Amino acid sequence: MNDIDIPEAHDTLVDDDFRCGYVALLGRPNVGKSTLLNAMIGVRLSIVSHRPQTTRHRILGISTKPEGQILYVDTPGLHRGGKRAMNRSLNRAARAAISEVNLAVQVIEAGRWTDEDAAMYAALAEQPDVPKLLAINKVDLQKDKTAMLPFVADLMQKHQFDDVYYVSALKSKGLEGLEKGILKRLPEQPAVYAEDEITDRSERFLASEMVREQLMLRLNQELPYATTVEIEAFQDRPDGIAEVHAVIWVERDGQKAIVIGEGGAQLKAIGTSARKAMETMFERKVFLKLWVKVREGWADDENLLKRFGYE
Structure with a gap:
């Protein structure tokens, strides 16, 4: 047992x-x-x-x-x-x-x-x-x-x-x-990655996922499925802070209002939690700026899906 x-x-x-x-x-x-x-x-x-x-x-x-x-x-x-x-x-x-x-x-x-x-x-x-x-x-x-x-x-x-x-x-x-x-079922061969690597994904990709995770956790019912996240900028500033600019895409104006929340409270909460997760993962301070934009039918647009990283 x-x-x-x-x-x-x-x-x-x-x-x-x-x-x-x-x-x-x-x-x-x-x-x-x-x-x-x-x-x-x-x-x-x-x-x-x-x-x-x-x-x-x-x-x-x-x-x-x-x-x-x-x-x-x-x-x-x-x-x-x-x-x-x-x-x-x-x-x-x-x-x-x-x-x-x-x-x-x-x-x-x-x-x-x-x-x-x-x-x-x-x-x-x-x-x-x-x-x-x-x-x-x-x-x-x-x-x-x-x-x-x-x-x-x-x-x-x-x-x-x-x-x-x-x-x-x-x-x-x-x-x-x-x-x-x-x-025991894997082939006998050398390692593909260095011992200290944990993924092949970039910090830029991981940042977008951390924002999307907060959307999944905080938004009700079907709204998370109408959202995706695009990182427009990711750079390390001279002061050592990682500056991240991210766009949350939704399909309708009503969805945008829900993501932002009354007085911007929902968007602020999403950003705060995502930033803390990034700082833990990236092991440095993060400045995160979020926007919410509307793009009707993005989930049905093959070109947009490629742009947003869907392979």
Whole structure:
């Protein structure tokens, strides 16, 4: 039994040779992929909220250990029925990741296997040469953990996963076993990145994500999905302060008013929280200036999506 009272495979590396490879974290929206990425690398890199579609870009998180370097690729979840250009972009990003990695980890919620989970597995099955692990997340929320065993046995009988791991990304439980299972399946090769690197993304990109995270956390209902963030300027001033100018794009004037809030209070709160997050990540003082602008239909405009960084 592991420390969350569920049997877990205890893998060991086959030898002492250094291993390195890309690992896709895949799953339906809001299943905990970004929380898992952050827990595996020990840094809050990928933004997190309780809303679906929080992750809109592929994020690379780098974990370097004495045994090897794991390059985690956090992907958007597959969005069924999404008709907007942005939804199609997110689905392309998720599917492309599967064909570009050495190993895939499908993340599901403990005790649940939905149609979206099945769609994700179907996409995985299109790459038969990619090893596939199943990570069952949020097991800490299951009161009767033994009741999950028949559920997992049925899943493993019907689907071709190489192994299954029980984890709580939020509580950082069960992660060591998953990490060992990943490492032993990666190719023997040198590290791709330096030992102290944690991502290939720029500070400019991370700044935009930190502003968008506050939009996801603070705005009600569907409004966060009508917003995106563009960094217009990012420079280090002579006094050592990073100066960041960011535009929050919305689709209608009414949305702009909500983001700004009465007397600018909402926008000020968004900016303050985002600035503090940037200062923690960038390890220096940040001067952040925000604007809110309207661009009708930006989420349906392929050219604008490219400009805003949707690949």
